[in-house]
Amino acid sequence: MNFATLLPELKPALDALAATWPFPLIKESAWVMPMVLCLHVLSLAVLGGATILPGLRLMGAGMSSVSPATIEKTVRPWLWGALIVLTLTGFIMIAVNTMKIYRSPAFFVKVLALIPALILSLGVVRSIASRDGVLTQNARILASIAAAIWAATILIFATSYYAAPGTLHITIAGWLIVMAFGSNRMRIALGAITGVIIVWMFVMTMLLYTPLNDYDLVMEIDRYTARLTAFIVAFCLVYEFTRPRHDAAAPMGNRLIGILTILAWITVAAAGRWIGLGGSGG
Amino acid sequence: MFHDLLQWLQDVPGAVDGDPSTSWSQTLAGSLHLWALIEGTHVLSLMLFAGTILMVDLRMLGVAFRNVPYSTLNNKILPYTIAGFALVMITGFVLFFSNPVHYYHSVWFRAKVVFIILASANIFWFHFRTHKTIAEWDERPSPPALVKLSAGVSLASWIFVIIFGRLMAFVFFECESMPPGSFGYVFAECESEMRAAEAAAEEYSDETVEEDTGEEVIEESVEGEETPAEEPAEAPATEPQE
Numbered sequence: 001m002n003f004a005t006l007l008p009e010l011k012p013a014l015d016a017l018a019a020t021w022p023f024p025l026i027k028e029s030a031w032v033m034p035m036v037l038c039l040h041v042l043s044l045a046v047l048g049g050a051t052i053l054p055g056l057r058l059m060g061a062g063m064s065s066v067s068p069a070t071i072e073k074t075v076r077p078w079l080w081g082a083l084i085v086l087t088l089t090g091f092i093m094i095a096v097n098t099m100k101i102y103r104s105p106a107f108f109v110k111v112l113a114l115i116p117a118l119i120l121s122l123g124v125v126r127s128i129a130s131r132d133g134v135l136t137q138n139a140r141i142l143a144s145i146a147a148a149i150w151a152a153t154i155l156i157f158a159t160s161y162y163a164a165p166g167t168l169h170i171t172i173a174g175w176l177i178v179m180a181f182g183s184n185r186m187r188i189a190l191g192a193i194t195g196v197i198i199v200w201m202f203v204m205t206m207l208l209y210t211p212l213n214d215y216d217l218v219m220e221i222d223r224y225t226a227r228l229t230a231f232i233v234a235f236c237l238v239y240e241f242t243r244p245r246h247d248a249a250a251p252m253g254n255r256l257i258g259i260l261t262i263l264a265w266i267t268v269a270a271a272g273r274w275i276g277l278g279g280s281g282g
Numbered sequence: 283m284f285h286d287l288l289q290w291l292q293d294v295p296g297a298v299d300g301d302p303s304t305s306w307s308q309t310l311a312g313s314l315h316l317w318a319l320i321e322g323t324h325v326l327s328l329m330l331f332a333g334t335i336l337m338v339d340l341r342m343l344g345v346a347f348r349n350v351p352y353s354t355l356n357n358k359i360l361p362y363t364i365a366g367f368a369l370v371m372i373t374g375f376v377l378f379f380s381n382p383v384h385y386y387h388s389v390w391f392r393a394k395v396v397f398i399i400l401a402s403a404n405i406f407w408f409h410f411r412t413h414k415t416i417a418e419w420d421e422r423p424s425p426p427a428l429v430k431l432s433a434g435v436s437l438a439s440w441i442f443v444i445i446f447g448r449l450m451a452f453v454f455f456e457c458e459s460m461p462p463g464s465f466g467y468v469f470a471e472c473e474s475e476m477r478a479a480e481a482a483a484e485e486y487s488d489e490t491v492e493e494d495t496g497e498e499v500i501e502e503s504v505e506g507e508e509t510p511a512e513e514p515a516e517a518p519a520t521e522p523q524e
Contacts, residue, residue: 034452038445041325045444048329049336053359063358066350074346075337165315169322180365211314222315269326277318 001156004103014098027096036089043085044269050079051117051265054125058133058258059241060249061181072129079121105156106163106278110271112153116146117264125261128254135253143257150264157271158227166274168226173266174233177259182240190236197229285474288382311380320380324373331366332440334359342433344424351420387475389455389466394446401439408432 003010017023026032056062057071094101101107119142127139135143158167178190204221205211211218241255250258296306303312310317338355340346347355378385385391412428419425453459457472458479467473 030454034449034454038448041328041448042441042444044325045328045332046336048333050333052330052333052362053337056362062362063350063354065354065358066347070347070350078336078346165319166322168319169326172323173326176365266326266329269329270322273322273325274318277322 001160002103002105002108003101006108010102014102017095018098020095023092023095026092033093033096036092039085040089040093043082043089044272046078047082047086047265047269050075050082051121052262054121054129055258055262058125058128058250058254058261059181060255064249068129068133072126076126101275104163104275104278105160106166106271106274109153109157109160109163109166110268110275112156113150113264113267113271116150116153117261117268119143119146119149120257120261120264124257128257133250133254135251135257140253143253143260146264147260150260150267153267157267158230163271163274163278164223165226166270166278167230169270169273170263170267171226171230171233173263174230174237177262178233178236178240182236183245186236186240190233193232194229197225201225283471284386285383285471285478288386289478291379292382307379307382310376317377317380320373320376324370324377327366327369327373328444329366331363331370332444334363334366335436335440338363339433339437342425342429343437344422344430348423352425353416353420356416383475383478385450387457387470387472388450389470390446390450390452392469394443394450397439397442397446401436401443404432404435404439408436 026036053062053075054068054072057064057066057068063071124139124143124146127142128135154167154170157170158164175190175194179187182190201221205218209218209221237259241259242252244252292307293302293305296304296309298304302308337346338359341348341350341352341355378391408429412432415426419429455466455470457467457470457475460467460470460472462472462476
């Protein structure tokens with residue numbers, strides 16, 4: 001799925017944008033685009049700090065002795081600054097590569113993933129933080145909407161032929177969250193399952209079959225193993241962070257919203273990275 | 283200095299019947315998704331590593347979290363920074379392994395390493411000198427000048443590390459395009475790279491002459507001397523990547 005198939009009427013406008021000053025000059029310049037890309041990556045790092053810190057706090061981790069309001073208020077200007085620079089540099093990147101972006105399934109996923117990420121960071125997290133950890137009914141509804149859109153985004157991401165491998169970044173992030181914050185029993189279980197999956201992949205795709213001889217079969221094994229792994233990690237995350245824990249440093253709803261906020265922004269960044277890595281077909 | 287060792291690393295380990303294209307390094311570089319996944323993880327890990335170190339540095343500069351004791355960030359956020367750093371370093375080493383000779387002679391890679399060393403030296407300096415006085419300034423909204431200096435050096439170093447890392451994807455200042463004797467040429471040890479490229483071209487020329495001594499073949503081998511010994515690690519300058 002991409003914008004070219006969903007909105008074909010956009011093409012003339014994009015062609016006009018590509019021909020508008022100064023974008024043809026930027027495209028021809030050897031230095032401007034690399035500088036724009038550098039700014040984009042630097043802003044991504046700032047965005048990371050500005051979203052991970054409040055996310056961790058809602059999970060009851062990180063600076064748990066500092067109020068959520070203080071953390072959210074402190075990172076807010078950095079979040080906005082990063083979003084503004086990312087939008088400006090992103091717009092330039094679109095304007096000088098209109099057709100590639102237009103046809104890119106990863107770009108479509110990125111735009112979709114931005115919706116829950118923005119709802120969570122600018123709406124839900126801010127609401128919880130300003131009430132010092134209290135999750136209101138409105139924020140709960142907003143978070144549920146964001147979760148539903150995020151789930152749909154993941155589904156589109158995972159079924160996109162060119163960009164699908166990018167979903168592994170989200171699985172890895174979820175895996176790291178379970179390993180960092182889960183109970184010891186869960187860590188051991190997930191670690192053991194991961195070991196089995198690695199051995200399974202090695203035997204199936206390097207010893208029994210190889211991409212050179214059985215390309216389609218190996219791709220199918222890759223695909224289904226990646227999906228199974230994602231389901232296992234999702235199960236571990238939900239089980240670990242919804243079950244009652246006497247040592248829980250934050251309410252269940254806040255814990256889930258903290259995790260979801262971090263994963264939503266990782267989805268945006270992963271899809272963005274796969275615009276370049278995953279080609280522009282589809 | 284290490285050109286030959288890295289050429290060996292790129293061509294020999296894992297090679298089947300001495301064929302360099304089947305070595306582990308080149309198999310990783312040519313993999314369908316694995317290289318891209320590792321590269322993507324490398325970039326995304328920056329969100330954790332650089333994002334959290336930015337917040338700690340801003341506190342040291344007295345710009346953010348002014349009313350939160352520095353020790354809170356040091357104890358509660360720095361562990362995440364270290365975890366992010368571990369991820370960045372592990373994926374970085376694997377990426378280097380996928381094309382070691384190219385990266386070794388990359389001006390950007392070398393500049394990046396210089397700033398990683400500078401940032402590391404700054405961490406040691408801060409830890410062994412300034413950090414000892416933490417009790418004196420822990421709760422002060424604006425820490426002393428030396429603490430701010432360390433935070434400034436840290437921020438500037440990591441910004442340059444990220445910029446040079448991103449520029450590694452572009453084919454500026456490759457050994458083939460820099461004038462011999464120029465700063466970039468010497469800095470990237472291009473002498474050994476070009477010598478190896480010439481030797482490879484001569485070897486190729488000899489092989490083709492042995493196989494078929496026609497005029498056209500000799501012309502092709504001469505052109506081969508101008509061909510870069512290594513392909514760029516990533517796409518050309520206009521590739522939109524984040």
